[in-house]
Amino acid sequence: MGTYIIRRTFDLLPTIFVVAVIVFIITRLIPGDPAAVMLGPQASVEDIEALRENLGLNDPLYIQFLQYMGNLATGDFGTSLTYNQPIVNLIMDRFPNTLILAVSALIIAFMVGVPAGIISASKQNSLLDYSVMLVSLIGVSMPIFWLGVMLVLYFSVNLGWFPATGMGTLDDGLIPFIKHLILPSITLATIPMATFARITRSSMLEVISQDYIKTARSKGLNEFWVICKHAFKNALTPLLTVLGMQISMMLGGAVLTETIFSWPGMGRLIVDAIDKRDFVVVQGTVLFIAVIFVVVNLLVDIMYKVVNPRVNYTTSKGGTK
Amino acid sequence: MSDLLLKVEDLEVHFRSSSSIVKAVNGVSFTLNKKETLGIVGESGSGKSVTATALLRLIPNPPGNITGGMMLFEGTDLLSLSDKDMRSVRGNEISMIFQDPMTSLNPVFKVGDQIMESIRAHRKVSKKEAKAAAVDMLKLVGIPEAEKRINMYPHEFSGGMRQRVMVAIALACKPKLLIADEPTTALDVTVQAQILDLMRHLQDTIDTSIIMITHDLGVVWEICDKVIVMYAGNTVESGSVKTIYENPLHPYTWGLLDSQITSEISNEEGLSAIPGSPPDLREEMPGCHFADRCPYAQEICFSAKPEMVEVEEGHSVSCHFQTKNTRLQRKERVYHG
Numbered sequence: 001m002g003t004y005i006i007r008r009t010f011d012l013l014p015t016i017f018v019v020a021v022i023v024f025i026i027t028r029l030i031p032g033d034p035a036a037v038m039l040g041p042q043a044s045v046e047d048i049e050a051l052r053e054n055l056g057l058n059d060p061l062y063i064q065f066l067q068y069m070g071n072l073a074t075g076d077f078g079t080s081l082t083y084n085q086p087i088v089n090l091i092m093d094r095f096p097n098t099l100i101l102a103v104s105a106l107i108i109a110f111m112v113g114v115p116a117g118i119i120s121a122s123k124q125n126s127l128l129d130y131s132v133m134l135v136s137l138i139g140v141s142m143p144i145f146w147l148g149v150m151l152v153l154y155f156s157v158n159l160g161w162f163p164a165t166g167m168g169t170l171d172d173g174l175i176p177f178i179k180h181l182i183l184p185s186i187t188l189a190t191i192p193m194a195t196f197a198r199i200t201r202s203s204m205l206e207v208i209s210q211d212y213i214k215t216a217r218s219k220g221l222n223e224f225w226v227i228c229k230h231a232f233k234n235a236l237t238p239l240l241t242v243l244g245m246q247i248s249m250m251l252g253g254a255v256l257t258e259t260i261f262s263w264p265g266m267g268r269l270i271v272d273a274i275d276k277r278d279f280v281v282v283q284g285t286v287l288f289i290a291v292i293f294v295v296v297n298l299l300v301d302i303m304y305k306v307v308n309p310r311v312n313y314t315t316s317k318g319g320t321k
Numbered sequence: 322m323s324d325l326l327l328k329v330e331d332l333e334v335h336f337r338s339s340s341s342i343v344k345a346v347n348g349v350s351f352t353l354n355k356k357e358t359l360g361i362v363g364e365s366g367s368g369k370s371v372t373a374t375a376l377l378r379l380i381p382n383p384p385g386n387i388t389g390g391m392m393l394f395e396g397t398d399l400l401s402l403s404d405k406d407m408r409s410v411r412g413n414e415i416s417m418i419f420q421d422p423m424t425s426l427n428p429v430f431k432v433g434d435q436i437m438e439s440i441r442a443h444r445k446v447s448k449k450e451a452k453a454a455a456v457d458m459l460k461l462v463g464i465p466e467a468e469k470r471i472n473m474y475p476h477e478f479s480g481g482m483r484q485r486v487m488v489a490i491a492l493a494c495k496p497k498l499l500i501a502d503e504p505t506t507a508l509d510v511t512v513q514a515q516i517l518d519l520m521r522h523l524q525d526t527i528d529t530s531i532i533m534i535t536h537d538l539g540v541v542w543e544i545c546d547k548v549i550v551m552y553a554g555n556t557v558e559s560g561s562v563k564t565i566y567e568n569p570l571h572p573y574t575w576g577l578l579d580s581q582i583t584s585e586i587s588n589e590e591g592l593s594a595i596p597g598s599p600p601d602l603r604e605e606m607p608g609c610h611f612a613d614r615c616p617y618a619q620e621i622c623f624s625a626k627p628e629m630v631e632v633e634e635g636h637s638v639s640c641h642f643q644t645k646n647t648r649l650q651r652k653e654r655v656y657h658g
Contacts, residue, residue, distance in 0.1 A: 125383075210424060211419055211421060211424040211425040212424065212425055212426055212427040212428070214379060214419065214425070215419065215425045215426065215427070215487070215490070216427065217377075217379055217411070218377055218379060218411055218412060218416065218417045218491075219411065219412035219416075219438060219439040219442055219490065220408045220409060220410070220411035220412035220413055220439075220442050220443060221408070221412075221438065221442055222408060230427050230430075233429045233430075234427070234428065234429055307429065308428070308429055309428070309429060309474045309476070310428055310429075310474070310476050
């Protein structure tokens with residue numbers, strides 16, 4: 001297990017390298033001159049030329065590439081022109097905010113979605129089951145920008161319970177901080193919550209009909225244990241896969257949610273950068289998000305092994321048996 | 322009479338589907354004494370497994386339901402117990418082992434934990450004591466290096482070894498009754514014999530009664546004292562193994578006996594089989610359920626249901642032509658499907 005984790009961590013390096021190459025190529029493939037785009041239609045030829053020189057766009061492509069990779073190797077993601085700050089600082093400013101939002105949304109989604117799925121599966125075809133499935137169907141198909149706006153209209157504008165936008169800091173006290181967090185978290189949690197409920201239900205249904213569940217019952221265990229211990233642990237694998245995907249997506253920045261609630265996270269950073277044509281920021285943040293995806297995937301792979309002892313990573317190259 | 326452990330009377334188990342009711346078990350009765358082994362035989366779909374599952378009240382409801390009858394276990398009707406009391410019977414007084422050892426152990430828990438869980442569900446013992454008991458059980462069922470093996474997962478065991486583990490789980494609380502639902506069907510022939518030997522040996526060690534569900538008459542002759550033959554949810558014949566072996570009376574039992582593979586069958590002869598298939602249990606049948614496939618059937622068989630009649634001491638059969646006074650003449654080789 002230990003060697004597996006170490007080996008897999010080293011395996012990440014080539015993946016990240018390939019991602020870096022792709023990000024580099026894609027930003028170079030953007031039609032038109034980035035410098036001209038960044039400065040807008042009113043810019044003079046001299047200004048554009050100066051910016052091209054500044055960005056190193058006049059160097060041959062391979063020099064640009066080597067420079068870019070060299071900088072990356074030393075942890076330098078480049079410097080934003082619009083913010084006049086190193087990208088790393090921008091990301092480190094924004095990422096914790098995204099993390100807070102993502103973690104609280106995940107907790108809500110998990111605490112509601114998973115038990116709902118379990119109950120639904122253990123009471124299959126009951127009214128309760130149908131209601132959970134109907135609500136979760138609505139949940140997965142919810143346009144969250146609309147949901148966000150509706151929540152703001154009702155809870156902020158009408159009832160005045162929560163602030164409509166922005167993020168509180170802990171310096172203002174815990175209560176205002178949480179009040180700022182509630183609406184964006186619920187908005188962001190809606191789709192994952194519904195997805196967890198549906199995946200948990202279908203995976204539990206498959207497990208509940210297995211012979212070993214009958215064995216567990218025949219031992220005289222109570223139904224709660226049979227479901228929550230014997231069945232749930234077996235149903236976890238598909239749930240982990242979905243969980244990993246949702247975590248990666250949320251940590252990459254919830255673009256819609258952060259925009260609706262003016263939440264200063266990664267999603268807003270990317271949207272603003274695209275808006276301002278700050279391609280250095282786009283390049284840096286996309287690479288950062290890709291690294292997060294890869295790392296979360298690794299964690300999920302490790303969790304598979306923890307949850308399911310039959311998973312065997314020693315045969316073939318990281319293949320599962 | 323004090324030797325009586327289990328008395329099942331007129332047990333009925335029905336399954337509801339959207340449009341109909343399947344009468345999977347339709348009035349099965351039998352008794353079982355302490356330390357006795359009862360075989361329940363019949364082809365697939367005859368209701369043997371449903372009967373066994375009903376004894377532990379593990380019929381999934383919905384769609385299934387025990388709709389009638391009595392199951393007196395040491396004088397208490399299991400059907401009258403609360404869910405909680407029934408749980409204290411399962412795994413403790415009555416245990417069950419299932420057909421396929423490859424799927425009946427939970428793949429994500431260690432074998433030792435699965436045995437300990439059974440012990441700790443019914444006995445107030447510390448974890449350490451439960452573990453020691455689990456090791457003892459594994460030794461008892463003949464698993465070498467038991468101390469090491471209890472920390473392994475089911476996928477690290479062979480099929481035969483897993484069935485031994487299942488036996489260990491089932492017998493961990495020294496139950497008075499062990500229900501074995503085709504415990505050897507999924508195993509190799511050599512392993513089958515080992516498991517049967519093990520069960521017979523353990524029956525003597527911990528004084529348990531066994532209900533052996535099987536479609537293999539060889540197993541019945543080998544380890545059972547009594548046998549009931551089931552067909553389409555009904556008992557068609559019951560008696561001691563000796564009587565049924567020497568003097569089978571129901572045409573369905575004859576068919577089962579004829580379709581056994583023996584060394585006497587020559588290559589040219591081919592195997593016998595009962596033609597047709599079991600009836601659709603959703604339909605109401607006025608007559609004998611076996612009539613459609615019975616080479617001896619006459620008009621009455623299709624219109625009136627035969628009663629279970631004790632034709633000789635301890636030997637009952639339900640056939641219009643097998644009574645105290647009349648006998649059917651068994652014909653040679655009528656079952657050729």
